[in-house]
Amino acid sequence: MLYGRDRMDIREVFFRAWQDYRKQLPLEGIAKLIVAVAINHPEYRASLENREQYQDKDYTPEHGETNPFLHMGMHITLEEQIATDKPVGIQRIYQQIRQRLNDEHEAQHAMMDCLGDILWQAQQKNKPPDEQVYLQCLQELLKKA
Secondary structure, three states: OOOOOOHHHHHHHHHHHHHHHHOOOOOOOHHHHHHHHHHOOHHHHHHHHOHHHHOOOOOOHHHOOOOHHHHHHHHHHHHHHHHHOOOOOHHHHHHHHHHHHOOHHHHHHHHHHHHHHHHHHHHHHOOOOOHHHHHHHHHHHHHHO
16 A cells, blocks of 8 residues: 655655656565556656656646556555455455456556545545445456456
C-alpha cells in the first residue's frame, strides 16, 4: 500500500522507484509493483522522470487530463486486493473478468470504474469504502464483460 501524508509524499515513492529502476538498483516491496505498473504505461514515464514538473501538478478531468499517479495507484490497489483476496471474492471476480476480456491489464482497467466509484462514495460520505457495494459493482461488470 502507498503511504504518505499528502500527494507529494506519495508521488515521491513513485519517483524514487522509477529512478532506482532506471539506475538498475535493486527494487523492493512497493517499488517493484510501481515499476511493473509503469512499464505497462509508457505514456506516464515522462511524469516519472520529471519530478520538479509533476510532483505537485494538479490534473483536471475538465481539461482532458488523467492523473498518472492516481491511475497507477489504482492499479497497485487492485494488485494488492487481488493478491490478498480482500475484499473476499475479488480474486475470483478478477480471474473471471480477465478470462472474459483475455487481458490482465484491460481487466484491471475495467475494474477501476468500480474502484473509483466506491472511493468517491466513501469520500463523499466520510466513511470507509463499502466492500459489499464494491463487490456488487464488480459482479455487474462481470455480467457485462
